[in-house]
Amino acid sequence: MARSLGELAAQFGCELVGDPQVSVESVATLSNAGTSQLSFFANPGYRDQLQVTRAAAVLVREEDAEECPVAVLVSDDPYLAYARIAAELHPPPAVIPGVHDAASIDAGANVDQSAQISANVSIDASSSVGAGVFIGPGVVIGPKCHVGSHSQIMANATLVENVVLGERCIVHPNAVIGSDGFGNVQSQGEWVKVPQIGGVRIGNDVEIGANTTIDRGSIDNTIVGDGVRLDNLIQIAHNVVIGAHSAIAAQAGIAGSTIIGERCMFAGQSGVVGHIRICDDVIVGGATVITKNIDEPGFYAGSIPGEKVRDWKRKVARFRRMDDLVKRVSELEERAKKDLSDDNGS
Amino acid sequence: MARSLGELAAQFGCELVGDPQVSVESVATLSNAGTSQLSFFANPGYRDQLQVTRAAAVLVREEDAEECPVAVLVSDDPYLAYARIAAELHPPPAVIPGVHDAASIDAGANVDQSAQISANVSIDASSSVGAGVFIGPGVVIGPKCHVGSHSQIMANATLVENVVLGERCIVHPNAVIGSDGFGNVQSQGEWVKVPQIGGVRIGNDVEIGANTTIDRGSIDNTIVGDGVRLDNLIQIAHNVVIGAHSAIAAQAGIAGSTIIGERCMFAGQSGVVGHIRICDDVIVGGATVITKNIDEPGFYAGSIPGEKVRDWKRKVARFRRMDDLVKRVSELEERAKKDLSDDNGS
């Protein structure tokens, strides 16, 4: 979908320095872009590449424009402008209304005529699919689910039961939404299952990564707010609430009944224990474990970077013997106190 | 499935304080329960909600009964009683015997007539499915597998090969049981695959979470004991043995050939290295790494909770300079010893 630089500048509010008639067909990195491609410069680490790029044009901040050897589209936030223009040049494939012959839609299921249902899809009689929805091959939609209009459920994902998904959501392959939470109670050394009867409520414009799992609530619902972004292989346990516009990176886990505020960010492999509350605008670093309520916005961390194994082992040994070190310091203090009293008494 | 309070009291051995004719239809939380719903009070943090609940009745311990404004069912373990009554009021959907038209069952597969086989299921000729089993849409059952009676395999799960599952098990969506273990041996800088020819043996009453993986044994079998509970996104490597009634929370991993005792509990994101042995009745905290045999029952931990990044960074810097601190203390000790000998010598 080729667009002229003049059109892009007008549509996306950038100032163009260059020929408005030149057109671009696609986006590319600074180093790989050819003469019909648009690139962007946002990370100073790539300044060398900016200076020799052969792109048709580059999205840049005003202060970087002079260093660019080709046409520029000036933007306060070149990466944001890039995201929007890339979506224009590379739109997702159009939804083609219809149901594949090899789909199994139970009589009674309410599937909008404008939705696309792929091969080997299974939809329960008690569920519904909105307008313009894309359902990929192998997707399973169990009982009492609804997929909001213009959402996309990618291949082999499963909505288990009682899952209501908002509009314009994307669920990536093999994600599982609405399976039983981990509810067990002990009785004489054995586990008795606690029935999980709640559902999952997901807002609009939510993206859920591949192989991510979101459990249904134990009694009430697990809730994911509008605009939330979840990466791959994340665990969202039963009864969790995730506030709007929060983002969670891959392999993070949120344990049961925890409430996460709005606009929070969790880096990869971080974890949050159950039954706590994280306020709005909290950022949690990679591999960090959060065990208590957080009431104050800000950046929280808790992992120690790895290093050469010999150095690390010595540090761990020191850590293990810290009791001993504290004792030695206390003895020195005792002695110093005694010296002092000796001095005073002398 | 409405039940009267009188019936429930008799069936589940609770003492009823209230009208035995009142009936309840479903369970609910203390704060959301209406007049045809049963709730429970087990966590003291919800005492405020107990005092104003509008439930038909509440399961409580004897000592809390007076605070409840509505009928009570008195139980020594209200949460356990809740689990059992909730299962009575909210039974899983009945298994409807039969094979969906869109299922692909190889000739030779032995599927009990009372089992329910959903759409897009694939079952190998050499496998069998017991009485009253539910197989969800998209499930794949490879060669030499058996699903014990009254088990449920949920959507898109895969039993790869040589997997024998006990009775009354639940396998949640997209779980993978019996895929190859990670067996590789180096030869001149490249990896040679070690064939994985063992299977997986899973006991009765086992529950396996969504997107969890259990590898087949390299030669003998990977074994999961009766009554084990596995949450989502867990890795169980080849040759692992998990003792009966152990429970493992989400995103934990057990490396190859490790043997876990009975009634153990592993919190989320914990990890156990390969080739070790954990005795019965061990509890491992969240994000804890276990690297050695554990021979003594008890609670083991190993993660440091996160905190504000500035505070954390200072601690990490101190940790990194602990060598220096130890050296400074040693110098002070040397000096103190010298002072002492000077004193003695004076």
Added chain:
Amino acid sequence: MARSLGELAAQFGCELVGDPQVSVESVATLSNAGTSQLSFFANPGYRDQLQVTRAAAVLVREEDAEECPVAVLVSDDPYLAYARIAAELHPPPAVIPGVHDAASIDAGANVDQSAQISANVSIDASSSVGAGVFIGPGVVIGPKCHVGSHSQIMANATLVENVVLGERCIVHPNAVIGSDGFGNVQSQGEWVKVPQIGGVRIGNDVEIGANTTIDRGSIDNTIVGDGVRLDNLIQIAHNVVIGAHSAIAAQAGIAGSTIIGERCMFAGQSGVVGHIRICDDVIVGGATVITKNIDEPGFYAGSIPGEKVRDWKRKVARFRRMDDLVKRVSELEERAKKDLSDDNGS
């Protein structure tokens, strides 16, 4: 597939001490092997079992041969020889050319006649499958993908879009290759999706574990080199490059745009931040977090093993009060300096 010891010795370059006419049918562990089975002895921990094995023959190093009560095949690397002989005795099932009736292959898809396509497979019109390929039940192959000859894609795995897989690869069940990377940019407190338009390029002889996710590149490709081994539940983010013959264990994660060298090894639950570079021949320990470039081959670690919770809590408390300890040591030093100047001044 029975083979005589004489044949195996000749084919795999081992020295046989025993009757060359004896034949073996399968492999087994030292303790379980019967008289038609071959075993191996590589781990000194199993010496007791070697001494009483009833195997037909055992693969051993020369120095261990005398301790073996049965025939031996002597090898410099018994485990490597075992891997190769096991592959001979237990070959993977033969690929049976043909397309299952319940597969959905779009017109235009280019599927080699020698490939086996199982039930409920979906292949996009713009994709191709090479000679001798096995595609398991429920696999989805989206647009612009290619599966190289003699590769195996196991049940319910998904190649999303623009994924090129080399020859002789194995993709285990429910793995997802080529789904969108986690690209988001903030605008006024909300997330704007950055279109992910790159692909994934996977070399020859690569193995990818169950439920592992490999994201497509944001603009260029995510790349996995020849001979790489990925275990289960691993996250490989967009634009990552993994050098040839590297191996990554379960639940590890590599964040976006990071470049991993050749022959690296990452233990389970380890993590690497984005936008860094790890040189060749680096080994990273379990649960270790790498946050900076590594330029020097070697072994890197960063996790502290768990221990009894009371001991651990005391250590964590010491760690938290290290500021205080440093201050106390500084005060002692100040005092010692003052004593010294007093002494000198006296």
